[in-house]
Amino acid sequence: MSIWEFANPVRFMRLSGKVLPWITGLAILTLIPALVWGFFLTPDDYRQGATVKIIYVHVPTAFLAINIYFMMFVTSMIWLIRRHHVSALAAKAAAPIGAIMTLIALITGAVWGQPMWGTWWVWDPRLTSFLIMFIFYIGYIALWAAIDEPDKAADLSAILCMIGSVFAVISRYAVNFWSQGLHQGTSAPLVRPGEETQVSAVFWQPLMLSIAGFFLLFLALLLLRTRTEIRNRRITALRAREV
Amino acid sequence: MLPDLGKYAVPVLAAYASMIVLIAGLILLSVRTANKSKKTLARLEEKRAAK
Numbered sequence: 001m002s003i004w005e006f007a008n009p010v011r012f013m014r015l016s017g018k019v020l021p022w023i024t025g026l027a028i029l030t031l032i033p034a035l036v037w038g039f040f041l042t043p044d045d046y047r048q049g050a051t052v053k054i055i056y057v058h059v060p061t062a063f064l065a066i067n068i069y070f071m072m073f074v075t076s077m078i079w080l081i082r083r084h085h086v087s088a089l090a091a092k093a094a095a096p097i098g099a100i101m102t103l104i105a106l107i108t109g110a111v112w113g114q115p116m117w118g119t120w121w122v123w124d125p126r127l128t129s130f131l132i133m134f135i136f137y138i139g140y141i142a143l144w145a146a147i148d149e150p151d152k153a154a155d156l157s158a159i160l161c162m163i164g165s166v167f168a169v170i171s172r173y174a175v176n177f178w179s180q181g182l183h184q185g186t187s188a189p190l191v192r193p194g195e196e197t198q199v200s201a202v203f204w205q206p207l208m209l210s211i212a213g214f215f216l217l218f219l220a221l222l223l224l225r226t227r228t229e230i231r232n233r234r235i236t237a238l239r240a241r242e243v
Numbered sequence: 244m245l246p247d248l249g250k251y252a253v254p255v256l257a258a259y260a261s262m263i264v265l266i267a268g269l270i271l272l273s274v275r276t277a278n279k280s281k282k283t284l285a286r287l288e289e290k291r292a293a294k
Contacts, residue, residue, distance in 0.1 A: 035259075039246070039259065040246055044249075049249060049250070049251050050246070050247075050248040050249055050251040050252070050255050051251045051254055051255060053248075053255050053258075053259075054254070054255060054258045057258055057259060057262045058258070061262070096269065097269065100265050100266070100268075100269045103265060104261065104262050104265055104266070107257075107258070107261045107262075108258040108261065108262065111254040111257045111258050111261075112254060112258065114254060115250075115251055115254055217266070221269065221270070221273055224273050224274070224277050225273050225276075225277070227277065228273070228276050228277045228280050228281075231277075231280040231281060231283075231284045232280050234284055235280065235283055235284050235287060238284075238287045238288070238291060239287070
């Protein structure tokens with residue numbers, strides 16, 4: 001079976017209808033225990049105190065903010081090259097989720113930064129690129145809403161998405177290639193065999209579970225919203241035939 | 244029972260509260276829109292089949 005078969009809206013609706021309840025259940029079973037574990041059952045950090053509990057919200061939402069934009073970039077490319085409507089609608093469906101994740105990452109970063117850095121906000125490369133990425137999310141949603149002709153809206157928003165992807169890349173790697181700035185390196189580095197993690201297991205394990213939970217929540221919302229977009233497209237087509 | 248958050252209670256609770264409000268809003272909006280479009284499509288399909 002080819003992945004392109006799911007570009008057929010009927011097949012996509014059939015398959016997504018079957019997996020959506022399972023992914024939703026899995027998201028609930030992962031995210032709620034992860035947040036309870038992180039908030040109630042982890043100790044304070046010796047330097048950050050109780051503010052360390054913010055990482056179980058901030059890191060997964062920041063991770064998703066960047067990766068949802070990357071997903072939108074890929075699906076926009078598929079739309080522009082192969083003209084599969086499901087991919088354009090998936091990008092459209094993902095944008096509000098990405099915008100909310102970015103907003104949560106910005107808010108939780110600010111409330112953590114105030115007691116730890118002594119400021120809510122600095123024009124640090126990562127923070128600034130994150131803010132610009134949030135503006136691109138809003139612009140992308142607004143562009144879809146502003147154009148009535150669906151293919152034209154998909155084309156123009158796909159181009160906007162590609163321009164904004166520069167800031168998604170900068171958001172991801174700014175801490176690596178910009179030496180100035182307050183934001184520290186990644187809190188959840190990939191661990192190679194034989195290497196020790198930079199984060200103690202007592203914090204790292206609930207963090208990984210929280211990332212998995214937020215990812216599953218994103219997947220469930222993405223499927224739900226893409227199904228809605230496909231239905232809305234069908235509604236528009238049926239109404240056009242009535243006129 | 245809340246854990247003892249000490250002097251950082253306000254930032255920690257603000258972070259979790261803002262996340263819960265925004266995620267709950269997103270879920271509610273997504274579910275409401277999904278239900279609305281499902282009902283509208285079913286009605287239009289019925290109307291089309293009746294013709």
